[in-house]
Amino acid sequence: MRNWTLKTGASLLALAVFAYGAGAMAGEKKARPAVRPASEAVLTGTPSSYGASGAQGVYMGEAKAPDVRNPDVKTDVKKGDCPKGAIAGDHPDLPAYVVKDARPNQCYTRLMKAPVLETYAEKVLVEPERVETRTLPEEWRWAERKVMVQPERVERKVIPAVTRKVYEERVVQEASWREETVPPVYEKRMESVMVRPARQEWVRSEGIATGAALVTPGEHRPVRYRADGMLSWPGKEPVVIQSDAETTEYLQKGSAQTVWCLKEVPAEYRRMERMVEVEPASVRRVKVPARVEKVERLIIEREEEVVEKVIPATYRTEKYKEITAPARTEKYTVPAVYKTVDKTRAVKAPEPVWREVLCERNTTPAKVKEIQIALTKRGYDPGPVDGTLGTKTVAAMQKFQADQGLPQGQISVEAAEALGVKIR
Template identity: 30%
Template sequence: MFTKTFASAAVLALLLPATQTMAASHSEEEKDRIDATDTLPDAKPGECYAKVIVPAEYETKTEQVLIKPESEKVEVKPAVFDEAEKSIIAKEGFTKVKVIPAKFREEFEEVEVAKASTEWVTSLGKKGIPASPALLAAAKTNSIDISSAAIGECFKEYYVPAKYEKTEKEVLVKEESEEIKVAAAQFEETEETVVVKQASKKKVYKPAEYETIEEKIEIEPAKAVWKKGDGPITKIDNSTGEIMCLIQVPAKYKIIKKTVLKTPSTIDLVEVPEEAKGVKVSKLVSDATIDKVKIPAEYKKITLTNKVSDASFTWRGAAVDGEGTYTGNQICLKEIPAQFTKVKKLVIDTPAAIEEEKVEPVAKLIKVSNVATEAEEIRTTIPAEYNTVEKRAKVSSERLEWRRVLCKTNMGPDINKRIQQALKDAGVYTGAVDGNVGRGTMSAVERFQKDNGLATGGLTIDTLEKLGVM
């Protein structure tokens, strides 16, 4: 044990006048702090004291918080029905009419498409070609009566072909016939109402409605903590002091989600009306009818070629010698036979007819349901749910007190090294163990005090004892 007590120059500045000046500069956040430093302690000669901050004390308590109130689960057992079958007429009987179409046979008819005519050609042989209009005009100019020329008669000169025009002629290709049209029987679609489920009473469960809310629970109240700050140095007996700032640490809260009842569950007794099913049925409105329609004959237009004017010639007869020089051109009147084509036409072989058939009505079985057992409800109670929350409550407030400290005048290199080594062993000091107590050593002291719940503000005797130095 040391026989003398020491005080550092850094903490000797925290005397009463400086404390009063600092306290006056803080806000209402200091109201929770207890200041027990109004008077200096009753010290013995050679003892030194420093004004230190004793931290507030807290204890942790657990509390049960309701997160979901007691509720009720309701199950509805539905009604039971018996099934039965019922026969109804789904479609009435009617008369079905079938049409047998008429049958036709093919016949061919030869139709003249071009009448027989005559034509002036350059030769009566196979190599003869039609004479040109210039040749025929030359023949007429030379007093040749072309209109009275005989078939097979030839003239020498130019040939002018005859003119033709085309006309149309209607030729019967399908005789007039008769078509039988049958109007099917007409039905009216109606619905027949059949009760398939009797009226009953139904219990409808409307579940309770819950909503989730968030509740903010204080688990640690707000507190004020003294920390060293920067500012002017107060001079007391040629010793320098340090400025202490009171920092407000806000309260700690925990957000808890709670399920609260919004609307309780209810059971409503609902009248369930009987269920009727509409069954489609076909009602005969009118029976089938027969209508005979005449189909007119069909004709086909064909093109006929008719001669408009004969060819004209200005040549002399081939057997008549005439004046002049033979040009080498010759025209002969040649007969062109008529042209025919075969046309196919359809002739009625068997006329159309009808057949009638009676269709029987159609019956249908449907299922119906009758109430056997009414619906019932089953209720089950669901217990409330709770959550355990930890709350930190303050036992004693933070306070300022005078505590004995180690005086700097008696702090030699040996004791300083022992303090530094003890701090290093505690894991709060990383500097050199050189016996020089500076800012690094004092910062480690304050860290050690906070870690062990000791008063901060100076190198107190309690701290030295905790370090095992004393």
Template identity: 25%
Template sequence: MKKMKRAILTTAVASLIAGCANTGNKSPDITQSDQYKALQEKFASTSSAYDLAKSTSLDQAAEIDELKLTASQLHEANAANAAQANSLLPPNPEAGACYARVIVEPTYTTKIQRVEVKPAHQHHQTSDNHYVWEDQRVLVEDAHEHLTVVPAVYKTVDQKVLIEEAHTELTVVQAVYKTVTEKIMLTPAHNAWKVGRGPVEKINQLTGEIMCLVEVPATFTTVNKQVLVSPESVSETAVPAVYKTLQKRVVVTAETTKVEQHPAKYGTIKVRKLDRAAAGQVANHPAEFQDITTRTKVGDAHLEWREILCETNTTPDLIVRLQRALKAKEYNPGPIDGVIGQETLSAVSAYQQANSLATGQLTIATLKKLGVQ
């Protein structure tokens, strides 16, 4: 109920103010208008409600305060009507010019904001072990002395070089089965009666048949089945080390007279060595940013007095120049006939909106922007 009363009074005040803003250049007597009288009646009912609320409980105190505030706004609106009547005329008018209230578009400001689109991150990379083959120098002949008179005596010995270390290999040995034949008895031996052929055999008194008791032998069948001989196992095989034999010449008897020095002799073998161990690398990637243009309103649209074209200062020649200027700016004014038709007004409105000009009337500022004098 409280919100409904407040909405009624607020709407009434707004309606009264709006009615004053839409009046002409004359200052009317607002106290004689129907809106003012209706508003006075609502104010009277509000005052009665206020007097009645004085005797109610304290829970209605807030509603009373709001009614008093709305009544105060009503008095302020009545006082402002007289001052507003004078503001309905354009400021500083010039003789021979026409004026009208036009809609001034809202103003905006553009700001460039730097936004992070991708955060800083790390990228991990790994590399495997890297090996190289190198030549390793090995001794194949010792340094020795050579005697001229008594030649030295040499012998060749074998030198073993380890190529592959000894290791153990595991091999799965499959299970071994054999097939055996087993004789299984199907039915055991038994006696059974069968029809006889002579009088020495039993005679069935009921049927008069001669019955003979015979022995039926047992019946057997032969079944082949597999029997496990040795279960599956794992065989461990020792693989011996692999060596390469190099022949080495050693001195047995040195020369005794003239000594000749012979340097040692060496050979080369290929050896695989670790050149670079496996490692991980971390690559740091900086954050990525992007500039975003934002548009913020700094001023709302409002009504403002502007000089416009009217019948007093408009000529067909001026309208022709206006239509040509609009067409040059690629706005369709319709036929170039010196008459302000609907197509010309639509072209003017589109041009004003595209260039942030006041809309609603053909203003002098629009003509200047188009270069029409």
């Protein structure tokens, strides 16, 4: 009876200790603040489909460390994560300099660089110029000139050359060495061979549409692309600009451009049998003598000579009428009258440019919150200051980019640092 009581008490004590420990762990878990990890996505809202309402793809990627414990085991890489092709090769969408300089977890997309405008003074015609004419008679005088009676000529006499024949030996083929190759010796060995080297590939994702591919500084009015291929720049006096093919494509697709990010893929190995060279091939040299032959050669004792004699030309003198000034009509121009008018024109057309932009791989909610606070202080409305990279935040940053003369569209690293937020 006593033993049963002791066992029952020990069991109850163990249950109490376990319940206390579980309660403490639950309390600690409940008291811990919920912090979103840096790798958690910060983009909210579903981007528009490619080309349908202005949203284009954002290209990003991730860096994974290779498994160095066993080179024979392949790392699991999902098919279709990235476009085919290594970083050293060509890429279907990215320019060569972006592919060359990109580092893992960087995201790239096209932004629109605004046109450069200038105000200039233009003269407007008030009264056209007029022309008055008058005719002047021909003027002449008597003059003398020499007329050739017989041209200059040259008489030539050829003195033939003096030659003789000699015979001499000539080397047809120089002495040389012939090499005989002794083949190498091989043996079989089992080795771990790399079947696919480590490489870097690109991942694509969609950007966020702002509603306008390009806006004006200050008033932030959207720039329109017309059906005739011209670009209408709004203002007090609208400016019409001829856009190139790349600018037209950018404006038709909208402000949210495709973003690319670089991804590292580890090397793949497998065990295989290889033939290894044990003794290298050797070479034995054999001398080949020179081959000569007799040839006939013509020696010139004295070169052929040509003797020339020049007979000068003969002339006679005659008089003729020399026209000093032909009959002509003179025109007198009364200049036109103009007035000066101020106009605006584009010095440089807008163009799409590639820049590094923010995405879930290179930023955190805390950095997005810093950007939203900085935009609010500058007088731009980014929406709620909640650390979420949404449409209102991207649109507010686009207005800041327009006012600062920076390329517009997605939030570039360049624009964030111009706002005072350090990304790296």
